[in-house]
Structure formats: C-alpha cells, structure tokens
Amino acid sequence: MTNPLLEPWDTPFGLPPYDRIEDEHWMPAAEAVLAEAREAVEAIAANPEAPTFANTIAALEMSDEGLGRVLGAFYAMAGADSSPARQALQRDFAPMLSAHMSWVIGNRALFERIDRLWQSRETLNLGPEEARVLMLTRRRFVRAGAELEGAQAERMAEIRARLSVLGTQFSQNLLADESDWTMPLSPEDLADLPAGLRSAAKAAGGETGPVVTLSRSLVVPFLQYSPNRALRRQAFEAWTARGMKGGETDNRAIAAETLKLREERAKLLGHDDYASWKLETEMAGTPEAVRELLHAVWSPARAAANADAAIYEDMLHADGHEGPLEPWDWRYYAEARRKAEHEIDDGTLKPYLQLDRMIEAAFSVAHRLFGIEAREIEAPVYHPDARAFEITRGGAHLAVFVGDWFARPSKRSGAWCTTMRDQHRMGGRDVRPLVLNVCNFAKPDAGEPALLSFDDARTLFHEFGHALHQMLSDVTYESISGTSVARDFVELPSQLFEHWLEVPEVLREFATHAETGEPMPEALMEKMLAAANFDQGFATVEQASSAIVDLEFHCGPAPADPMQRQAEVLEQIGMPRAIVMRHATPHFAHVFSGDGYAAGYYSYLWSEMMDADAFEAFREAGDPFDPGTAQKLETHVLSRGGSEEAGLLYERFRGTTPTVAALLKGRGLAA
Missing domain, CATH: 1.20.1050 (Glutathione S-transferase Yfyf (Class Pi); Chain A, domain 2)
Structure with a gap:
C-alpha cells in the first residue's frame, strides 16, 4: 500500500x-x-x-x-x-x-x-x-528512571505505560460526555437571548433546531443571558457533570488510579510525593512556594467574591426566587449587574468583535512588535474550518500558522497551541515551525459573521501569544525550541500578548461593527475596558481553587477518593458556595489527560506575576509598541526557548522577577 x-x-x-x-x-x-x-x-x-x-x-x-x-x-x-x-x-x-x-x-x-x-x-x-x-x-x-535497575526499572515502565493509557481514556471520556449532550430550546427559550447567541444555538442544532451544547462558547453565554432559571440549572449541571455521569465514560476511578501511580513513580525516584518531584525543575521549585502564591491570591479573591455574592443574592430575591444564590445563578446576575453598572453587555459588544477582524488584529500587533507578515495560503488541512497562513519577516519565510477556531462535536473542549513541526537548526538545516492554534468559538449560521465575546477575543490573543513563542524561536536543538520551557514560564508569552487586545488604538482599528463597519464608539470602548476586571473575585476563585486542589492532590499520600479529597480541600479554604472549581476533578483535562499541568495548574497565576510586569515595561517606555522593548522581549524571551533557566531569561528582559503584588494589581484585587 x-x-x-x-x-x-x-x-x-x-x-x-x-x-x-x-x-x-x-x-x-x-x-x-x-x-x-x-x-x-x-x-x-x-x-x-x-x-x-x-x-x-x-x-x-x-x-x-x-x-x-x-x-x-x-x-x-x-x-x-x-x-x-x-x-x-x-x-x-x-x-x-x-x-x-x-x-x-x-x-x-x-x-x-x-x-x-x-x-x-x-x-x-x-x-x-x-x-x-x-x-x-x-x-x-x-x-x-534511567538510574533504576531490576524490579524498580520494570515497575517504572509499567507505571509509565499505564499512565499513558489512563490519560488517553480520560480525554476520550470527556469528549464523549461533551459531544453526547444537547438541550433543545423552544422559541420561548430563545426570545430573551441576544441575537448572536440565538444564531449560535441554531447553528449548533442544525436541522434539529436550536440547542445548547457543552461547548464553553455556547453554554457560558446561555448561563449569562437566559432568564429561565430551570434551564440554567439543567445546562449548568450537565456542564459540571462531565466525566462523572457513571458508566463507561466516568473518569473518577481513572483520576484515583492516576494519582496513586504518580505517587508511586515519585517515590521510586526518591521523592516524598509527586508535587516535590514535579516542581523540582519549575520556576517555583517547591510545593511550599506554590502554596504561598495560591494562598496570597486566594484571600483577596475570596473576599471579593463573597462581597459580590451578597449583591447577587439580593438580586435573586428581588426577582422573586427564594433560597440562596446557586452556581447556575452567578453568571446571570453578574451579567445583569455589569450591564447596569457599566452600561454594556456581550450583545452590545459582540458585533464589534468579529472573528476575522480579531485575527487581523493579532497579526497586526505581531507585525508592529516583531515585523512579521501573515498571508493566507492554500494548503492541505485536516478540516475545512482550519485556515493556513504563511508567516514571513523581511520577505523571508518564518513559519506556517494554522488557525482552527470553531467548536464542533469532534473537537475536545478548551483552547490550545501545538506544533506539527518545531523550529531547529540541527544537521545544518534551518527548519521552520508549523504551528497550530485551536479554539472552540461558536460557529454562526452560513453567511453570518462569527462574533466573539471579549473573553473569546482574549483567548484568541492568548493562543496566538503561544504561537509567537514557537514562530520566533531561534535555537539549534529541537528539545529546547519554542515553548519547551518551565511549565510556570510557558504562559508568560501568551498572557502577555493578551494585553494588546486592550490597547485603544488596536480596538479603534479592528473593533468594527459587523453590519455598519463603523469603529466601536469611544464611550463604549471606555466602558468595556473599565469593566475588564469586572467579577474578578469569581474568576480568580474558580481558577485558584482548581490550582489549590491540584496541588493538594499531589502533596502527600495520593487520595483513595479524589472527590472526597476535593471536597475536603474546598471546605478548608472556604470555597464560596455559589462558585465551583473551573475544572472539577472528573473533567480536569489539564491534570489528568497527561501530566503536563499535573501539580502545575498554578502556572497560569505564576506566569501572570510576570506578564503584568512585562507589559509595564512598554508603559514605562511610553509606547505599547516601543521597538526597543519589543526587541528585548524577542531577544531574551521569545527567541530563546529553553536554552537557559526561565528566571534568567526574564531577568535579562526586565531586570528582576516580580512578586504576587503585580498579579493582584492586574486583577484589581490589590488592597
């Protein structure tokens, strides 16, 4: 053949x-x-x-x-x-x-x-x-385990093999649960939803009629806008039940076995627990350093969330509902409050945040910072929705970038960047990378423009920041190319690039109305940017709680029942009752589909300590596109991959490593 x-x-x-x-x-x-x-x-x-x-x-x-x-x-x-x-x-x-x-x-x-x-x-x-x-x-x-011998070496091989099987099973179970569930919507259910959400629900259902799916880009807006509390609850409970519905796709036993095997592997290698082994090579270094960061973030985030919860519960009661605020209520009342206080909502913003224009914006920012050009090309791709671009600089080929932005049942949830080929110069060749960004934005009806929420647009910029880390890599050896860096450093380029989405001159050029072509009004832009940190108590609590549970899973003995241990940890830290972890154990793919983020989900927050400080360097220069600062960023961070320790690379760019204060200030949680 x-x-x-x-x-x-x-x-x-x-x-x-x-x-x-x-x-x-x-x-x-x-x-x-x-x-x-x-x-x-x-x-x-x-x-x-x-x-x-x-x-x-x-x-x-x-x-x-x-x-x-x-x-x-x-x-x-x-x-x-x-x-x-x-x-x-x-x-x-x-x-x-x-x-x-x-x-x-x-x-x-x-x-x-x-x-x-x-x-x-x-x-x-x-x-x-x-x-x-x-x-x-x-x-x-x-x-x-190369220094292990005999039975220990054999056992390490068995553990590695079993973990690879478990990780694959976990991710496939999660995809099955996500793709198998839909909630039909009647005309009455659609009536109070924004036009863009109605269009996305119709596109998701196709000939069967409008539905809500478990794609984040569809279920989250539904939770924000549907006044039907019973439907919100139905959608929320299905979304948070992924991986724990019983039967063949239940991930709870997989999580328990994974944690037990990770602990055994760490002990074979001479460590007390998996977290101590895993963090040894990261910037944080120890579980204690991670715990210190997470609890420094947790206290102000929890206080802000509890204050917000009291307001939302009053709104719930004013609507005639009894009892406490529930997790399926939070986003609905937060959105109502955002609209009341900032006079904006996603229905107003989305027409100005067209997918194609946001792609152009990301390319334009990269051009102004690093001189790259993007040209769409005809090339073989694995799905008709994927689009390929040649990336050049000074007329020379730099990379191929593939963007695959729409949700579909065959795609796992979330957003990510990966490569089909890494940059390197081994064997005297100049091998350029093939880089892929994958997102899960709601696909519109045929002929309609794809519209994004501000969070969607932020995700697009985030993943393109990872892509730049791959495309601007300039090392000899593939093992240190691009994003082959410490896990708690890898999110720096991606989270840093998000900042340019909030630069007014970028929005003035690319945030144009889907129907009229008019730029976003200045007053609306100011309101949108003023609301950028709205509800950060909630966002930080759901993220930090996931990171805390991940860390505690991997410190000390592996829990026989991860769900029980999850509940114990959340009780110990005082988890607000109306907020759930962003990634509960049975659908925590970052941690259980592989070990990349195991004992490492904190890395988003660790990198955020640096990204706020890194963007401050451009502010200090008086220009978000300052050429000298951009050149330093490329020279010392984006081009160097893992060729040096992450802390040294950052210090060469910025002069020092920031503290948690920069993170709290960036999220609007500083005292």
Whole structure:
C-alpha cells in the first residue's frame, strides 16, 4: 500500500498531506518510524567510538525526527477532529509510545554514554546551548528512571505505560460526555437571548433546531443571558457533570488510579510525593512556594467574591426566587449587574468583535512588535474550518500558522497551541515551525459573521501569544525550541500578548461593527475596558481553587477518593458556595489527560506575576509598541526557548522577577 506519510511530503512548506492521508495509513506509518527511531538509538548506544556531544547528544536529538513528523501530524488532528477510528488509534499508540520511551530510558549503554559526557562536561568545551542540552538530556533520563535497575526499572515502565493509557481514556471520556449532550430550546427559550447567541444555538442544532451544547462558547453565554432559571440549572449541571455521569465514560476511578501511580513513580525516584518531584525543575521549585502564591491570591479573591455574592443574592430575591444564590445563578446576575453598572453587555459588544477582524488584529500587533507578515495560503488541512497562513519577516519565510477556531462535536473542549513541526537548526538545516492554534468559538449560521465575546477575543490573543513563542524561536536543538520551557514560564508569552487586545488604538482599528463597519464608539470602548476586571473575585476563585486542589492532590499520600479529597480541600479554604472549581476533578483535562499541568495548574497565576510586569515595561517606555522593548522581549524571551533557566531569561528582559503584588494589581484585587 502506498502510504503518503512515508513518502516525501510534496506540500506547501512541508505541511502534512492531509488531503491524501486515510485513517488506515497512520498505524503502519507509526510502526515504520518507531522502528527507524529504535535503529537510530541502537546505533548511538553501540557506537564503538568514545562518546562526544555530536555522536551522542546531537545524534539522539535527531533520532526520532521521523517519529515526530508522523505523530505531530496525527495528534494535531486527533485533538481537533476526532473520530472513533482516530480514538482507537490514540488508544493503540499510547502503550506503543510508552514502551518505546521505556526502552530508550532503560538502554544502559545509551545512558552510560550520556552520563560519561556529563561527568566530563568541564573538558568538552561546549557552547552555552550545547551545555544546556546536555544537562537537560541527562536530567530527563534520570527523572524518567534511567538510574533504576531490576524490579524498580520494570515497575517504572509499567507505571509509565499505564499512565499513558489512563490519560488517553480520560480525554476520550470527556469528549464523549461533551459531544453526547444537547438541550433543545423552544422559541420561548430563545426570545430573551441576544441575537448572536440565538444564531449560535441554531447553528449548533442544525436541522434539529436550536440547542445548547457543552461547548464553553455556547453554554457560558446561555448561563449569562437566559432568564429561565430551570434551564440554567439543567445546562449548568450537565456542564459540571462531565466525566462523572457513571458508566463507561466516568473518569473518577481513572483520576484515583492516576494519582496513586504518580505517587508511586515519585517515590521510586526518591521523592516524598509527586508535587516535590514535579516542581523540582519549575520556576517555583517547591510545593511550599506554590502554596504561598495560591494562598496570597486566594484571600483577596475570596473576599471579593463573597462581597459580590451578597449583591447577587439580593438580586435573586428581588426577582422573586427564594433560597440562596446557586452556581447556575452567578453568571446571570453578574451579567445583569455589569450591564447596569457599566452600561454594556456581550450583545452590545459582540458585533464589534468579529472573528476575522480579531485575527487581523493579532497579526497586526505581531507585525508592529516583531515585523512579521501573515498571508493566507492554500494548503492541505485536516478540516475545512482550519485556515493556513504563511508567516514571513523581511520577505523571508518564518513559519506556517494554522488557525482552527470553531467548536464542533469532534473537537475536545478548551483552547490550545501545538506544533506539527518545531523550529531547529540541527544537521545544518534551518527548519521552520508549523504551528497550530485551536479554539472552540461558536460557529454562526452560513453567511453570518462569527462574533466573539471579549473573553473569546482574549483567548484568541492568548493562543496566538503561544504561537509567537514557537514562530520566533531561534535555537539549534529541537528539545529546547519554542515553548519547551518551565511549565510556570510557558504562559508568560501568551498572557502577555493578551494585553494588546486592550490597547485603544488596536480596538479603534479592528473593533468594527459587523453590519455598519463603523469603529466601536469611544464611550463604549471606555466602558468595556473599565469593566475588564469586572467579577474578578469569581474568576480568580474558580481558577485558584482548581490550582489549590491540584496541588493538594499531589502533596502527600495520593487520595483513595479524589472527590472526597476535593471536597475536603474546598471546605478548608472556604470555597464560596455559589462558585465551583473551573475544572472539577472528573473533567480536569489539564491534570489528568497527561501530566503536563499535573501539580502545575498554578502556572497560569505564576506566569501572570510576570506578564503584568512585562507589559509595564512598554508603559514605562511610553509606547505599547516601543521597538526597543519589543526587541528585548524577542531577544531574551521569545527567541530563546529553553536554552537557559526561565528566571534568567526574564531577568535579562526586565531586570528582576516580580512578586504576587503585580498579579493582584492586574486583577484589581490589590488592597
């Protein structure tokens, strides 16, 4: 069988040939590139010559290039356009890839070569980047268990394999729960909703009629605007029940087993608990440092939320409802209050926040800061909604950017940035990245413009900030390229880029009305920006509570019943009764679909300490587009990937590392 994945990719800029790939091509291609990677590693390990950086570390960096090419293409598609066949492939790939990793880590001859280089590193005359890659490579092997032997090494391989299977199951269960539920809406139910929400509900239901789905871009606006309290409750309870509805898609047992295995893995590696092991290599360093941050944020956020809750409960009673304020009431009354106090609502704002114009705005800001240009191109993509752009600077090709912005049942929830190929210069080549942004915005009726809430537009800018981190990367080795940085540093570029959405001159140019083309009135813009920190008590409580629960899950013994432990932690911190965690355990994909954010969900808040301070550098320069500050940002942060410790990179840009005060000030929670 001819397999396009194993042939040269004769496509624009080497994009995956999605127009020729069938689902049956993936497995044989994966088996072939896995075999190639194994042969390459065996050759490195068996090399009779003394180990050098070139014949061991650099060779290892290039050993799985084919594997990365094929699986980069697969996982980019599988998360955004799933199907039963692709889900089956994910389940099959998980143990295959885990077994390969265990074999590489357990290759004693290979690790001995790496360790010999490490022990003699002072005599190797390595450059800074090579020295960093050597250190990271050895550390990666050691932290994966390369120094374990016998039964301990075998058990580590078993744990790794099982965790990979559990993570895949967790995410697929969550997608199933999200895609299987809809709530039909009658004409009466639609009557009091904004026009944009009515249009999104109709588009989501298609021929079956308007519905609410569990896509955040649809269910959250419904909770904001529907005066029907019973329907709000129905939608909210379905949304928060994802992953815990019983049956085959229930994630509670998966979470419990995952936590237990993570604890065992950490103890095999000589640590008291998983959080101590995981945070060792992050900026925070220790669970105590994370706990200090989270509780510094929690107290003022909880106080603000409780004050707001009293106001909303009075509004609830004024509407003739008895009893306490409930979680399905909060967004409705918050939106009513925002409209009353700031004289704005999403129905007024959305016509000025067109998706296409916000994409243009993100490109324009990147051009003014970093000189890049974006040009839409015809290229093979995995779904008709995805759009490809060539990114250039000074006429030279820099990257390909793919944007996939609309929600659909085959796409997992949330928003993310990933790559199909990373930037690097290994083997004397100049390999440019293929970068993907995925969002879940409500798709409009055919012929209608896609309209965003301000939070949606912020998400678009956030993910494009990640994309810039990938596209502006300028390092030699792939393992330190782009976003290959400490987890609590990776959100800095994305959260920093959000600030330019609030720059008035950007809004004046790109926030134009979908029907009239007129720019957003100055008075409306001022009201929108004045309300940017509205309801931050709620937003911070739901985020910080998730981070606190995540941390406590991974500190000390793994809980036998994570749901019980979640409830205990929330009671201990005094969780307001009308707010729930942004990500409750059974649908906490950041933590349980993989271990990237495990014991690390705090990283959004840690990075936020820096992003507010980083944007202040532009304010101090007197220009949000100050060329010198932008050049420093690219030179010391965006281009350097993981080539140095994150704290050093930030200090080179800004001179010092900020404190939690910058975060609280940015959220309007400072005393």
